[in-house]
Amino acid sequence: MSLGSVVRAEGQVRVLIVDDDPETAADTVSVLDGCDSLDVAAVDDPIAALDAHAESPFDCIVTEFEFDGTAGLDTLLRVRESPNPPPVILFTRLDSEDVVHEAFAAGVADVVDKRSTDVKLAVLAHRISNAVVAARQSAELDELYAWLRVIAEQSLVGLYVIRDGRIEFVNEYLSNLLGYDTDEVVGRPITDFIVEEDRAIVDESLRNRDHGSVESMSYTVRVSDRTDELTTLEITGQRAAVDGEPVVVGTAMDVTARLESERLLRRSERLTRQIISSLPDMVFISEPTELDVVYINDQFESVWGRDVSLLYENPHSFLELVHVDDRDQLRRAIDEMFVDIRDGAVDEQYEFEFRFIPEGSETIRWANARAVPLLDENGDVTNILGVMSDLTERISHERELAQQNARLDAFARVLSHDIRGPLSVAQGRLELARELDDGSHLDYVERAHQRITDVVEDVLSLARDGRSVLDAEEVSLADAAATAWEMCSPNAGHVRCEVGELPVVEADESRATRLFENLFRNALQHGQSDRDDASTASDDSELVIRVGALPSHRGFFVEDNGPGIPASIRDHVFDSGFSTKDGDGNGLGLGIVRQIVDSHGWIIRVANGGSGARFEVLFDPVGEAGATD
Numbered sequence: 134m135s136l137g138s139v140v141r142a143e144g145q146v147r148v149l150i151v152d153d154d155p156e157t158a159a160d161t162v163s164v165l166d167g168c169d170s171l172d173v174a175a176v177d178d179p180i181a182a183l184d185a186h187a188e189s190p191f192d193c194i195v196t197e198f199e200f201d202g203t204a205g206l207d208t209l210l211r212v213r214e215s216p217n218p219p220p221v222i223l224f225t226r227l228d229s230e231d232v233v234h235e236a237f238a239a240g241v242a243d244v245v246d247k248r249s250t251d252v253k254l255a256v257l258a259h260r261i262s263n264a265v266v267a268a269r270q271s272a273e274l275d276e277l278y279a280w281l282r283v284i285a286e287q288s289l290v291g292l293y294v295i296r297d298g299r300i301e302f303v304n305e306y307l308s309n310l311l312g313y314d315t316d317e318v319v320g321r322p323i324t325d326f327i328v329e330e331d332r333a334i335v336d337e338s339l340r341n342r343d344h345g346s347v348e349s350m351s352y353t354v355r356v357s358d359r360t361d362e363l364t365t366l367e368i369t370g371q372r373a374a375v376d377g378e379p380v381v382v383g384t385a386m387d388v389t390a391r392l393e394s395e396r397l398l399r400r401s402e403r404l405t406r407q408i409i410s411s412l413p414d415m416v417f418i419s420e421p422t423e424l425d426v427v428y429i430n431d432q433f434e435s436v437w438g439r440d441v442s443l444l445y446e447n448p449h450s451f452l453e454l455v456h457v458d459d460r461d462q463l464r465r466a467i468d469e470m471f472v473d474i475r476d477g478a479v480d481e482q483y484e485f486e487f488r489f490i491p492e493g494s495e496t497i498r499w500a501n502a503r504a505v506p507l508l509d510e511n512g513d514v515t516n517i518l519g520v521m522s523d524l525t526e527r528i529s530h531e532r533e534l535a536q537q538n539a540r541l542d543a544f545a546r547v548l549s550h551d552i553r554g555p556l557s558v559a560q561g562r563l564e565l566a567r568e569l570d571d572g573s574h575l576d577y578v579e580r581a582h583q584r585i586t587d588v589v590e591d592v593l594s595l596a597r598d599g600r601s602v603l604d605a606e607e608v609s610l611a612d613a614a615a616t617a618w619e620m621c622s623p624n625a626g627h628v629r630c631e632v633g634e635l636p637v638v639e640a641d642e643s644r645a646t647r648l649f650e651n652l653f654r655n656a657l658q659h660g661q662s663d664r665d666d667a668s669t670a671s672d673d674s675e676l677v678i679r680v681g682a683l684p685s686h687r688g689f690f691v692e693d694n695g696p697g698i699p700a701s702i703r704d705h706v707f708d709s710g711f712s713t714k715d716g717d718g719n720g721l722g723l724g725i726v727r728q729i730v731d732s733h734g735w736i737i738r739v740a741n742g743g744s745g746a747r748f749e750v751l752f753d754p755v756g757e758a759g760a761t762d
Contacts, residue, residue: 146265147189150175151182151196151209152224157247161195161224164254171261179209186212191219192265195257197247198225198232210239217272220264224257242268291366291385296378298322298339307385310366312358328355328363338370339381353388365389417444419517421506422475424448424467427516436523438492456488456497463487470504474514479506486524499524608642610635610689614680617649621657628657633681635689638752640733648729649691652748653678655723656693659746683749690740692747703739 148171152158158175165173174191176182178200186194196209212218220242227233227246236244242264245257291307293300299322308315311326323339324332331354338350351369358364370383409416410430415437417429426448433441443450455463463485470483483504488497502521506514611632618630630653656678678693698706707727730737730750740747 146171146193146262147191148173148261149182149185149191149194150224151177151179151194153177153197153200161254161257165258165261168258171258179205182209183212186215186219190215190217192268193219193222193261195222195224195261198223198236206236206239206241210241213240220268222257222260222264291387293323293383293385294375295323295339295370295381296375298324301380310364310385310387311356312360312362312364326356328357331355335368363389365392414523415521417519417521419448419504419519421514421516423471436491436521437489438494451489454489454492456490459487459489470517474506474517479508479514481505499528604643605639605641607637608640608645609637610640610645613640613642613645614649617646617653620646620650621653628676628678630678631680633679635680635682636686644729644732648726648750649680651723651726652691655726656691656695656746659695683751687753688735688749688751690747690749692745694745697744698739698746706739707737 148165150158150161150165150173152161152175155177158177162173162175165171174185176185179196182194182196185191194209194212196206198206206223210221212221221240223232223236223241223244225232225244225247227244227248233244243260245260246253288304288306291310292302292304293307294302300319303311303315303318305315308318311318313326318326324335327335334352334354338352341350349369349371351367353365353367355363355365365388366385367388368383368385370381373380373382412430412432415430415432417433418427419425420427426444429441429444431441433439433444437451437454439451439454449464452460452464466483466485473479485502485504487500487502489500490497500521501524502519504517504519507516507518509515611634614632614635618632622628622630656676676693676695678691680689680691682689707723726748727737736751738749738751740749
């Protein structure tokens with residue numbers, strides 16, 4: 134038979150017939166298979182139906198009411214426990230209205246009379262399609278509702294529904310704002326949570342919206358939680374209808390922090406005005422496209438020595454007090470700033486530095502002016518905010534700091550120069566100790582490290598305290614020279630140092646050792662390399678450094694048999710930075726020697742040793758330092 138036009142569910146619909154009468158089941162399957170949208174199968178008891186659905190889910194189940202076995206409709210309805218349960222249609226002989234009531238009470242989707250007519254099978258086909266469409270729509274609505282529920286619960290604003298003045302729905306965000314659990318809020322009058330002074334606002338708003346006099350409203354009220362802590366809410370509401378009854382739906386936002394921020398902003402604006410008026414710097418506000426002053430604080434008069442009113446009358450009049458060498462440049466820079474702003478090429482900040490002479494004064498002062506364009510929400514310049522600071526004191530301090538930095542740089546260079554020798558000894562002895570497994574070299578390493586410590590403390594103390602001589606005591610110059618040579622010898626190569634008899638004097642031991650170290654290094658750097666480069670040097674030539682006492686022990690000398698020091702440069706060898714080694718020397722060594730000698734009150738001179746360089750240090754400054762023939 135033809136089923137005619139059937140309302141079709143989208144896609145193929147799988148139908149399971151459950152009937153223990155094989156003939157009836159076969160007829161039903163045969164007829165329903167005539168509908169292209171239905172894919173029909175049959176089983177003869179509810180248990181088999183549950184198993185079949187579990188193995189491959191059906192879109193609809195059509196069942197008898199009673200079976201010969203023990204299982205019945207109630208058993209088959211357990212299919213509702215499965216995910217996405219299909220609708221169940223009861224297809225049986227309706228001999229009693231009680232069967233219909235019982236079936237719908239049990240949860241079937243529809244009931245169709247089974248008494249034999251072709252019309253009943255056509256009705257069944259329509260009912261199947263309708264039930265599947267309804268089930269699918271219900272599932273989609275359930276999913277949509279679930280999503281809406283998630284959105285409502287995770288919303289960053291409070292959501293509510295009020296019916297007859299009582300809360301019918303509230304999301305978790307709003308219930309948290311109210312300070313209660315959601316189930317404690319639903320069903321209660323909204324005014325229970327409003328502070329008494331604000332309840333009239335809410336009552337009037339709800340009445341107006343309930344009666345249709347207004348569609349929506351917005352107002353701010355305070356609510357209190359169970360601890361009486363107050364929160365300010367901004368509430369919006371919209372009139373709506375649910376099941377034909379008026380309700381109010383809306384949002385609630387916590388504006389406590391915003392209102393507090395606005396209060397603080399107003400207070401900040403007041404304070405800003407007070408601060409600007411009391412700043413030591415000059416603060417001004419100009420029109421955006423030309424130098425037309427709209428505000429300036431009272432510091433203009435104290436800085437420039439002129440009445441503020443003059444600047445309002447003639448904003449360019451301050452240029453008369455700008456130093457003549459800076460005036461035109463400052464005027465051009467200001468004009469260029471306003472040209473940029475008019476052309477839309479706005480920088481974040483404009484800075485000007487210039488000199489000026491306050492009216493009635495002859496003192497030149499330095500100023501720094503910074504101009505910042507103020508922008509509105511569209512990025513357009515509304516005004517120019519300027520701040521001018523008097524830099525005179527700062528520039529004076531900067532110059533002093535520059536001088537101090539120069540001195541510190543000199544100390545750093547001296548320190549770097551004087552620790553090279555001890556550091557070289559330590560490195561060399563450590564390598565020997567590792568190669569030879571000889572611990573005795575570690576004693577030299579320890580002494581080298583101690584020497585480095587002494588040099589560092591000496592230089593830093595001099596830089597920090599400005600003291601010339603530290604810890605003066607009886608010092609054996611022979612021991613100081615021996616210690617110094619130990620620090621220099623690793624780099625000496627085939628060089629011999631002979632230390633003769635030397636006096637014991639009042640001196641700073643660490644600095645006396647540094648004196649010898651620098652003299653020895655000077656001999657090694659100039660004497661040895663110059664001998665190696667000399668074309669007249671023989672293969673067995675050897676540089677010899679000698680240290681000895683001057684007659685009557687009034688001083689000592691350090692000499693070598695190197696190429697010597699030309700007479701033309703002897704007056705400059707003690708100048709800091711002077712070197713005869715282009716690119717190889719820093720010229721610090723003999724300068725350090727001169728400083729140490731001067732700090733002890735001694736005198737050093739370059740003497741003519743006949744062959745090589747000879748330095749003489751005199752304890753008793755009789756005569757003048759310098760070169761002797």
